[in-house]
Amino acid sequence: MTALLLIIFGGALSIAYGLWAINDVMKRDAGTARMREIASAVAEGAQAYLKRQYLTIGVVGVVLFALLWWLLGMLVALGFAVGAILSGVAGFIGMNVSVRANVRTAQAAAKSLADGLDVAFKSGAVTGMLVAGLALLGVTIYYAVLTRGLGHAPSSRVVIDSLVALGFGASLISIFARLGGGIFTKGADVGADLVGKVEAGIPEDDPRNPATIADNVGDNVGDCAGMAADLFETYAVTIVATMVLAAIFFAGSPWLETMMIYPLAIGAACIVTSIIGTFAVKLGQNGSIMGALYKGFIAAGVLSIAAIAIVNLLVFGGFSQSFTTVQGVTFTSGQLFGCALAGLAVTALIVVITEYYTGTGKRPVVSIAQASVTGHGTNVIQGLAVSLESTALPTIVIVAGIIVSYGLAGLFGIAIATTAMLALAGVVVALDAFGPVTDNAGGIAEMAGMPADVRKSTDALDAVGNTTKAVTKGYAIGSAGLGALVLFAAYTSDLNFFIAEANKAGSTSFQYFKGVTVDFSLSNPYVVVGLLLGGLIPFLFGGMSMTAVGKAAGSVVEEVRRQFREKPGIMEGTDRPDYGRAVDMLTRSAIKQMVIPSLLPVLAPVVIFFVINAIAGRNQAFAAVGAMLLGVIVTGIFVAISMTSGGGAWDNAKKSFEDGFVDKDGVRHLKGSEAHKASVTGDTVGDPYKDTAGPAVNPAIKITNIIALLLLAILAHS
C-alpha cells in the first residue's frame, strides 16, 4: 500500500503544480479592455464548443456506460466513466487556462520574448501535468479501490476488464475530441483564410473577418483540449495494457502485484522529473526558443533516468532480482531498467528527428520553401515528398526500440519501454500546449492593434510551436508503434486465457471459447485479410476527416460571405461582425462531421468479427481481428507520421517567408510574393493533414485495440 500511496502522492504533485501554475498565470496583466474583450469572446466560443462536444459524447457515453454495466457489470462501467470523465476534465481545465493565458501572453510578449514564453509555457505546462497526473491518478486509485478496497485479486477478470474499460473511456473522449476539435480548428483556419486572405484580401486575424474568433477558438478546442484528450488516452491505455500484461504474465507469481505497480511507479517518478524539467525552461542568451524548450526536456529526461533507477531500487530492491513469466521468459530487474532507458531513448530520438523534419532552417523545410519559388504545384509535391520521407527514421527508431527491449526482457520489456516512453508525457505535452496559447496571443495582438514587434515575438513562439506540435504527435504515434505488440499481446493473452479456462475439464465459464484454436501465422489468409482491413482504417479515416474539414471550411466561407453581403459596413470597419454566429455554425458542423468517422474504428473490429465469423467461423474471426489490430498500426504509423511531419514542415516553410526567404539563386522572396502565395497553399493543405487527419489516427488505432479487448470480455460473458 505504501507504494500505491507514494504513486498517488506523485500524481497529486502534478495537481498541486497545476494549481500553482494556474494561479501564477492568472496574476499576470490581462492587457487593455479591447484585448480582454477579444479574449473573452474566444473563451466564450471555446466553452460553448466544448459544452456541445461533451454533450454529444455524453449521449454516446451514457449508452455505452449502460451497455457495459449490462454486459460486464457495474465496476467495469464505472472504470469506463472514470476514464472518460478524467480525460474530459484534463481537457476542460487545460483549455480554460489556455483561453485565459492567451491574452496575458500577448501582454507579456509586449515586454519581452522571455516573458511571453514564460506565461505561454506555464499555461501549457498546466495541461501537460494534468494530463499525466490525472491519468496516473485515475488508473492508480481505481486499481487501489478494486484490489485494496473491494478485495479483488489483481489478476482477476473484474480488475482487468475494469482497467481496459477505463482505457476505453479515455479513448472515446479522445477520438471525438481529436477529430471534432481538429475539424473545428482547421475548418475555421482554412475557411477564414480562404474568405479573408484570398477573397476579401484582408490579413490573417483581421478583426473585420467574422471567422477570426472561430479561428482562435479552434486553436484551443483542437490543439489544446483535443491534444490533451489524445495524450491522456495514450498514457492511460499504455499503462493499462502494461498492467494487463503483467497480470497475465505473472499470474500466480509472488511478484504479480509488484509488476502491476511498477509501470505506475515509473509514471509517478517521471511526473516529478517532468515538473522539475518545466523549471529548466528559460530563454538563454542566444534567444533560441527551441533551445529553451530543449533545456527543460533534457533536464526531465536525464533526471528520469535517475528517477527510474530509484524506482527500481525501491520496487525490486536493486537490479539483480530475477523473474520468470508464465511463458517462461526470464529477466532481471536490471534488464527492465534497460528497457525503460530504451523507451526514453526512443522518445529523445523521435523528438530530434521530428524537429529536423519540421524545424525552420533545416533541409526539409528549406526544400519546401525553395520549391515554392517555382509555384503552388512544386510546393505541394515537395511537401508530400518530405512527408513520405519523414516516416523512415522514426520507424527505424521504433524497430530498434522493439528489438532492444524485447531482447532484454521479452514482450514485458517492450511494455516497460513503452511505459517509460509515455512517462515523459507531462513534459512533452507542456512543450506542445503553449503553441495554441501563442497562436491566440498573436491573433489578439493583431486584432487589438498592438505594436508589430509583439506579433513578431508571438510568431517566433508560434513557429517553434509548429515543431513541438509535430513532436507530440510523432511521440504519441511512435508510442503506438512501440506499443503495438503490447496491445496485440494483451489481445492474444486474453484470448488464450479464455480458451484455456473454457477447455478445462468440466468448465462452465467462457463457453464461447470452447474448442477455439487461433492461427496467427502470416500463412493464414484470414490474417492477411485482417492486416489489409486494419490497414485500410487509417486511409479511409484520413480521407473522411479531410473531407470533413473541407465541408466545415465551406460552411465558414458561406457564413462569412453572407455577413459581408448583409452588413457591408463590416469591411469599412463601421459595423461589427457577428463572431458568435460563425463559431456557433462551425460548432454544429464540426460536431456533425465528427460522428461518422469516429465510429469507423469503433465499429470496425465488431463488424469484421461478426462478418468473418459468419463466413469462416470463430477461429478465423479471432485471427482476422487480431491481425487487424496490427494492420491498423502498420499503416497508421506511416499515415500519421507523414501527415503530422509533412504538415508541420509546410507550415514552417510558409513561415520562412515572413522575414523573406533567400532562394538558392540568392533571390529574396518577401511576404506577398508569388513564392509566398505558393507556400500558403502548402500550409493550407498541411492544416488538415497535421491537425485533423494525422493526429486522429493515434486514437483511432488505440480505440480499435481497446474495442477488440472489450469484445473478448463481452464474448466471454455471453
Add this chain to the structure above:
Amino acid sequence: MTALLLIIFGGALSIAYGLWAINDVMKRDAGTARMREIASAVAEGAQAYLKRQYLTIGVVGVVLFALLWWLLGMLVALGFAVGAILSGVAGFIGMNVSVRANVRTAQAAAKSLADGLDVAFKSGAVTGMLVAGLALLGVTIYYAVLTRGLGHAPSSRVVIDSLVALGFGASLISIFARLGGGIFTKGADVGADLVGKVEAGIPEDDPRNPATIADNVGDNVGDCAGMAADLFETYAVTIVATMVLAAIFFAGSPWLETMMIYPLAIGAACIVTSIIGTFAVKLGQNGSIMGALYKGFIAAGVLSIAAIAIVNLLVFGGFSQSFTTVQGVTFTSGQLFGCALAGLAVTALIVVITEYYTGTGKRPVVSIAQASVTGHGTNVIQGLAVSLESTALPTIVIVAGIIVSYGLAGLFGIAIATTAMLALAGVVVALDAFGPVTDNAGGIAEMAGMPADVRKSTDALDAVGNTTKAVTKGYAIGSAGLGALVLFAAYTSDLNFFIAEANKAGSTSFQYFKGVTVDFSLSNPYVVVGLLLGGLIPFLFGGMSMTAVGKAAGSVVEEVRRQFREKPGIMEGTDRPDYGRAVDMLTRSAIKQMVIPSLLPVLAPVVIFFVINAIAGRNQAFAAVGAMLLGVIVTGIFVAISMTSGGGAWDNAKKSFEDGFVDKDGVRHLKGSEAHKASVTGDTVGDPYKDTAGPAVNPAIKITNIIALLLLAILAHS
C-alpha cells in the same frame, strides 16, 4: 507436349495480332510534313532515352547475370536473361509503334473521333498483346526447354529457380523502366508547365517551349514503355509464382505437370479472348469513348469465362476431378474454375471502381473541381481526401477475392484467381496504352497548328486515357494484393522445403537451413519488425521518387530558361528552340535519379536479412524477411491505389474546366479562371503521384518478393 504446343500457339497468336495491327497502323496517313517532323523529333528522343536506359540497366543486368550464373548456375542466369530481354522487347516495340501512331492518330482525329480512336486503340493493343504474349511465351518456352528439352523434373530446384530468375529479370527492367520513365515523363510535364504556362505564359504544347518535345517523349517512355515493363513483370511473376506453388503443392502427385501448365493454359486462352475483345472496341451512336472501351473489355471478360471453362475441360476433363495438395487441402477442378471466375470478377470490379473514382462527371472528380472554386489549397485537400478514400472499395474487393478463392481451393485457389485476373492483361493494357498516343496526338495537333476540333477530339480521348491509365495501375496493384499470399506462400514453401531437406538424416545439402525453425506468428516481435520495415518501403520509395521528379523538373526549368535567355528569338518565333538538348538533359537527369530509389526494394530484403541475422540469428531473420514481404504489400497497396486514383481524379478535375465547369451555385468557370488555375495545381501534384511514385510501387513490391526467393535459393547453394 500437346498442351504446351497449344499454349505456345496462343502466345504466338498475340505476336501475329501485333504484326497485323502494326501494319494496319503504319498504313495510315502520317499527315503534313510539319506533323511528321514533330513526330520524328519525338521518336528520336524516345529512342535516345530508351537506349540510354537499357544501357544503364544492361550494366546492372550483366553484373547480376554473372552473379546468378556463379551462384545458381547457367540455366538460372539464362532464365534471368530471358525475362529481362523479353520485357525490354515488349516495351521497345510498343513504344516504337506508339511514336509512329501518334501523328497518324492526330491525322485520323481530323477526320472523326471514331477514326482517331481506331488508330490510337490499335497501336495500344499492339503493346497489350505483346506484353501478355511475350510473357506467356517466355515462361512457357523456357519451361518446355528445361523440362522437355533438358529433361529436368518439373518440380526440381533448377526449374523453380530458373522460373523465379525469369521473374527477377522482368522485375529488374520493370522497376528501372517504371521509375526512370516516370521521372522523365513527369519531370518534363511539370517542368514544361512551370516554365511555359506559368513563367512565359504560353499554352501547353506550344512549339516555342523547348521542353515540349521532351514532354511528348515522356508520354512514350513512361506511360508506354514503362507501363509495358510493369505489366510484363506482373504477368510473368504471377504465373511463375503460381507454377512454383504448383510444383511444391503437387510434388510427387501425378497431377504435378498438369497443375503447372494450368496457369499457362489460362493465360493462352485469355490472350485469344483479349484479341477478340479488341475487335469489339467501336465507338457507338452515343459517341461515348469509355463505352466503346467497355464493349471490348466486357467482350473479352465474358468470352474468358467460356474460354477458361474449355481449358478446364481440356486440362482436367471436366469440373469434378478432385485433387489433394501435399498439405492435405482437397478441391475439385470445378472449384479451381470458380477461383478463376473470382479473379475475373475482381478485375471487373476494380475497373468499375477506378472508373468511378477517376471518371469525369462522377462524384469524386466533381468534388475536386468544386473545391477548386475556393482555391489551390482546397483543391489539393479534396484531391488528397479522394485519394485516401479511393483505397477502400478496391481493398474490400481484394479481401473478398482472397476469402472466396481460399474458401474454394486454399492457397492454390488464390494463385489461380490471381492468374485469371492477370490473364486479361492483354486487353487491359490495350485499353490503357492508347492514352500516351492520344496525348501525343494532341501535342502534335497543337504544335502543327491543326484545327481546334482535332485537339478537342484528342482531349476527349485523353480524358478517358487518364481513367484507363488509373485502371491499369489499380489492376496491377490489385493483383499484387490478391497475389500477396501467393508470393508469401512461395517464400514459406521454399523455406520449408529447404529446412525439411537439410534436416533429413545424413543430408549434406542445404546445410544453411539445418535446425532452422521459423515462427511467422504475429506474436513474434521480429514479424512485427518485418511488417514495419516492409511497410516503410513504399513510403520511403514514394518520397524518393517524388523528390526525383522535383529535381528533374527543376533541371528542365533551368534548361528552358537558359534557352529563352540565350535565344530571345524563340519567344518571337524567329528562332528554333533546341528540343534535343532538353530531351538529352532530362534523359541524363532521369537515369541518374532512378538508380538509388530502384535499389531500395532490391537491397532491402538482403540488408534486413543480414542485419537481423547478426542481431538475433537465422530463425528471426527468415521471419522478419517473410513478414517484410507482406508489410510491403499491406502499405504498398494503399499507397499505390491512393496515388494513382487520386492523380487520375486531379487530372480529370482539371479537364472538367476545358468546357467550363458549372459549380454548385450555378456559376460557370472557364479555362483561365482562378478555379481552373487551382485545378492545374492539383493536376501538377497528381502528376508524380499517378505516373511516377504510385505505379512504381507495384514493381517495388514484386522485386522485394522475388529477391527474397532468390536469397533463399542462394543461401541454399551456399
